[in-house]
Amino acid sequence: MELLSLTVNSNSLAVLQALEDGLKKADADPSVKAVMICGENGKFSAGADIRGFSSPKRHGGALGPIVSLIESSEKPVVAAIEGVALGGGLEVALGCHYRIAHVKAWMGLPEVTLGLLPGAEGTQRLPRLIGVPTALDMITTGKHIPATEALKLGLVDEIVEENTIEAAIRLANKVIGQPLGPRRLSLKPVPKVPNMEAFLREAAVKVKQQARGCLAPELCLQAVRAATETPFAEGVRRERELFRVLLSSGQAQALQYAFFAERAVHRWATPAGASWSSAAPQPVCKAAVIGLGTMGRGIVTSLVKASIPVVALEQDLEYLNKGRKAVMLLLEREAMKMEGGAQSLDFHNPARLQFTVDFDLLHDVDLVIEAVFENMALKKEIFHKLSKICKPGALLCTNTSALNIDEIASATSRPQQVIGTHFFSPAHVMRLLEIIYGRHTSPTAIATAMQLAKTLKKVGVVVGNCFGFVGNRMMFPYVQQAVFLLEEGSRPEAVDQVLEDFGFKIGPFRMSDLAGLDVGWRSRQGQGLTGPSLPAGTPARQRQGQRYSPLPDLLCEHGRFGQKTAKGWYQYEKAGGRTATPDPWLHSFLSRYRDTHGIKARFIDQEEILERCLFSLINEGFAILAEGIASGPEHLDVIYINGYGWPRHRGGPMFYASTVGLPRVLDKLQKYSEAHPDVPGLRPSAFLKKLVAVGNPPIKEWMSYLSQQSSKL
Numbered sequence: 214m215e216l217l218s219l220t221v222n223s224n225s226l227a228v229l230q231a232l233e234d235g236l237k238k239a240d241a242d243p244s245v246k247a248v249m250i251c252g253e254n255g256k257f258s259a260g261a262d263i264r265g266f267s268s269p270k271r272h273g274g275a276l277g278p279i280v281s282l283i284e285s286s287e288k289p290v291v292a293a294i295e296g297v298a299l300g301g302g303l304e305v306a307l308g309c310h311y312r313i314a315h316v317k318a319w320m321g322l323p324e325v326t327l328g329l330l331p332g333a334e335g336t337q338r339l340p341r342l343i344g345v346p347t348a349l350d351m352i353t354t355g356k357h358i359p360a361t362e363a364l365k366l367g368l369v370d371e372i373v374e375e376n377t378i379e380a381a382i383r384l385a386n387k388v389i390g391q392p393l394g395p396r397r398l399s400l401k402p403v404p405k406v407p408n409m410e411a412f413l414r415e416a417a418v419k420v421k422q423q424a425r426g427c428l429a430p431e432l433c434l435q436a437v438r439a440a441t442e443t444p445f446a447e448g449v450r451r452e453r454e455l456f457r458v459l460l461s462s463g464q465a466q467a468l469q470y471a472f473f474a475e476r477a478v479h480r481w482a483t484p485a486g487a488s489w490s491s492a493a494p495q496p497v498c499k500a501a502v503i504g505l506g507t508m509g510r511g512i513v514t515s516l517v518k519a520s521i522p523v524v525a526l527e528q529d530l531e532y533l534n535k536g537r538k539a540v541m542l543l544l545e546r547e548a549m550k551m552e553g554g555a556q557s558l559d560f561h562n563p564a565r566l567q568f569t570v571d572f573d574l575l576h577d578v579d580l581v582i583e584a585v586f587e588n589m590a591l592k593k594e595i596f597h598k599l600s601k602i603c604k605p606g607a608l609l610c611t612n613t614s615a616l617n618i619d620e621i622a623s624a625t626s627r628p629q630q631v632i633g634t635h636f637f638s639p640a641h642v643m644r645l646l647e648i649i650y651g652r653h654t655s656p657t658a659i660a661t662a663m664q665l666a667k668t669l670k671k672v673g674v675v676v677g678n679c680f681g682f683v684g685n686r687m688m689f690p691y692v693q694q695a696v697f698l699l700e701e702g703s704r705p706e707a708v709d710q711v712l713e714d715f716g717f718k719i720g721p722f723r724m725s726d727l728a729g730l731d732v733g734w735r736s737r738q739g740q741g742l743t744g745p746s747l748p749a750g751t752p753a754r755q756r757q758g759q760r761y762s763p764l765p766d767l768l769c770e771h772g773r774f775g776q777k778t779a780k781g782w783y784q785y786e787k788a789g790g791r792t793a794t795p796d797p798w799l800h801s802f803l804s805r806y807r808d809t810h811g812i813k814a815r816f817i818d819q820e821e822i823l824e825r826c827l828f829s830l831i832n833e834g835f836a837i838l839a840e841g842i843a844s845g846p847e848h849l850d851v852i853y854i855n856g857y858g859w860p861r862h863r864g865g866p867m868f869y870a871s872t873v874g875l876p877r878v879l880d881k882l883q884k885y886s887e888a889h890p891d892v893p894g895l896r897p898s899a900f901l902k903k904l905v906a907v908g909n910p911p912i913k914e915w916m917s918y919l920s921q922q923s924s925k926l
């Protein structure tokens with residue numbers, strides 16, 4: 214028996230060569246009766262080395278002929294799949310005559326998530342094996358499926374709980390001498406679907422809608438379509454052609470940057486020298502959540518899903534009952550989506566989830582997440598109480614969106630254990646967890662919060678403490694520009710359209726209606742920008758010498774809080790309605806507002822809308838980097854992709870700036886700043902200017918132009 218070994222992410226070229234040499238040797242050796250292909254270290258293969266795609270010596274396309282070579286072997290070839298078989302790895306397995314997988318293995322063709330398509334004949338073989346609808350779903354979403362599902366789909370022939378390699382050898386011995394023709398997928402017809410054309414047309418519409426400007430899913434579909442319309446060899450030619458189109462697209466580069474950026478942020482560091490390499494997390498065996506409103510209920514759900522026992526606390530019984538109902542509803546929905554159902558979550562067991570109004574029950578938890586109203590006095594009162602009640606090592610986390618972590622920590626006797634854990638709404642769905650360290654936060658506290666993110670299957674990003682932290686701080690100038698554009702002549706639907714066409718899931722005005730205009734209104738009242746504490750005689754459109762738009766405040770004064778009141782920047786069918794319709798009332802309100810303030814409305818084109826919104830956000834990003842609030846541009850990008858609906862195929866705002874070219878970003882900001890000298894958000898940051906002055910270096914090198922910083926990419 215000849216054994217061939219594939220190695221996960223070793224040098225791709227070396228693996229390919231070894232594979233080819235091994236196959237040829239096995240074919241030529243009459244003593245070899247069958248071939249078994251397996252991986253090393255319990256993993257079959259994670260596919261091509263992604264870094265190779267952007268290297269000058271890229272080797273795309275070289276795997277397809279080897280997969281064909283495997284398939285055409287006159288000796289049975291069995292794939293022994295352990296760990297993962299992804300991308301090129303699964304394509305190799307599809308070339309094998311038999312596939313046997315460990316019960317805990319995962320399989321998928323995730324190329325689409327990297328802006329590519331399976332380029333080693335996978336788009337032609339998979340539909341022949343499991344049918345067009347399922348293959349199309351796997352290829353256009355890139356999802357990983359467990360071995361148990363792969364067996365049901367017919368993707369593998371057998372799953373085993375014991376030694377996969379031994380089982381594969383047994384299978385190989387059993388099938389020696391059996392005809393291989395029926396096992397060669399390239400010779401099989403694509404299974405028929407009643408009205409294939411209508412199915413593919415419908416699928417194309419769905420894929421286009423979901424892709425929102427991302428090219429890869431559409432081209433994946435075209436490759437699968439070729440499998441249904443042309444012979445195998447022709448389909449393979451089409452697949453290669455489409456692969457090359459994607460490979461050279463900027464989108465593939467952006468998506469691959471995002472892949473590595475999400476891994477780079479695990480290697481966190483602070484300017485004070487704390488880092489992932491030296492800090493160890495504390496175990497979190499039991500947690501508490503305070504406040505079961507919009508955020509708290511999602512956070513509880515997230516913790517329960519991660520099998521962490523939770524004590525959920527509210528201010529009184531009325532709020533507690535409301536919160537309990539909401540949490541139970543969320544958990545029931547989540548349980549329905551899971552294989553084991555409600556039993557696997559076990560949320561009816563008080564040892565796993567307990568509701569209370571009694572702070573004393575928090576005495577033995579390892580970590581508390583506070584999610585009460587955004588009010589500094591209230592938060593300080595709660596943290597003071599926590600520092601008295603909780604056991605000495607307990608971590609005290611706040612979900613504040615913007616407030617000062619140090620001030621909250623000052624209410625405790627243990628500021629080293631206070632940290633911001635900023636979840637995003639809905640907290641059980643959104644992947645981002647912004648982790649904010651204060652002046653006294655210990656490295657252990659940061660490591661524990663990062664570990665929590667991982668346990669909750671979220672992406673943790675460590676950032677410094679400033680108003681709005683990273684995400685919201687960058688969003689302020691973006692939203693501010695959107696509102697200024699309305700003052701100057703635009704409409705909410707025009708601004709939203711431009712940003713949604715760019716790829717955002719939702720434009721700033723639809724987002725504001727969804728989140729509730731009253732949230733920002735309360736915050737501005739708290740800051741003294743509007744409301745009773747505003748000094749008499751303050752100019753309507755100016756605060757501290759800077760331009761200010763009272764438009765959002767005026768809408769709130771009219772009771773227009775967004776979806777919850779059926780009126781905001783749009784009108785809705787009912788309170789809580791989801792369908793935004795342009796509102797003629799708002800249009801005439803804007804006209805009256807402009808007349809009152811002597812503003813002459815002008816036509817604002819798409820380019821100006823896009824540039825003013827995005828470049829002001831990016832400009833703030835450069836200021837954040839220069840202040841050391843985040844340790845690299847990849848942190849900002851991961852935050853925007855996972856928390857703010859930034860289109861992943863554009864790689865995040867800072868990556869996008871690098872593709873536009875920093876000189877152009879600077880030039881445009883200078884122009885807009887000259888036209889609006891009272892808007893500091895448009896004034897180019899010193900760091901951006903410096904990067905342009907040193908010749909627009911690649912994004913990887915940006916941080917080297919700030920002292921003592923280096924990129925994690």
Ligand SMILES: CCCCCCCCCCCCC[C@H](O)CC(=O)SCCNC(=O)CCNC(=O)[C@H](O)C(C)(C)COP(=O)(O)OP(=O)(O)OC[C@H]1O[C@@H](n2cnc3c(N)ncnc32)[C@H](O)[C@@H]1OP(=O)(O)O
Binds near residue numbers: 226260273299327
């Ligand atoms: C049979 C072998 C074939 C190999 C030969 C290839 C020849 C080239 C021919 C090209 C023709 C096209 C072929 C094909 O269609 C194209 C592809 O295969 S594209 C790649 C598809 N694969 C993926 O997208 C898998 C990506 N990886 C993951 O999803 C995950 O990493 C994982 C494998 C599920 C493991 O997850 P975790 O355990 O959580 O670990 P991490 O994610 O943190 O990863 C650890 C470490 O590994 C790096 N890494 C992982 N996968 C790759 C990869 N495919 N290429 C390069 N590097 C990879 C990851 O970045 C981490 O390192 P760090 O960034 O932290 O330094």
Ligand SMILES: NC(=O)c1ccc[n+]([C@@H]2O[C@H](COP(=O)([O-])OP(=O)(O)OC[C@H]3O[C@@H](n4cnc5c(N)ncnc54)[C@H](O)[C@@H]3O)[C@@H](O)[C@H]2O)c1
Binds near residue numbers: 507536587
């Ligand atoms: N809503 C969002 O989209 C969002 C996103 C990220 C962060 N945040 C932040 O999360 C926090 C909570 O926001 P939210 O939107 O969930 O608020 P919310 O108003 O929906 O809920 C707050 C909850 O806290 C409870 N509460 C108030 N005082 C309490 C006390 N003394 N003890 C126990 N519970 C008490 C209230 O009864 C209420 O149920 C805020 O700091 C907010 O800035 C909100």
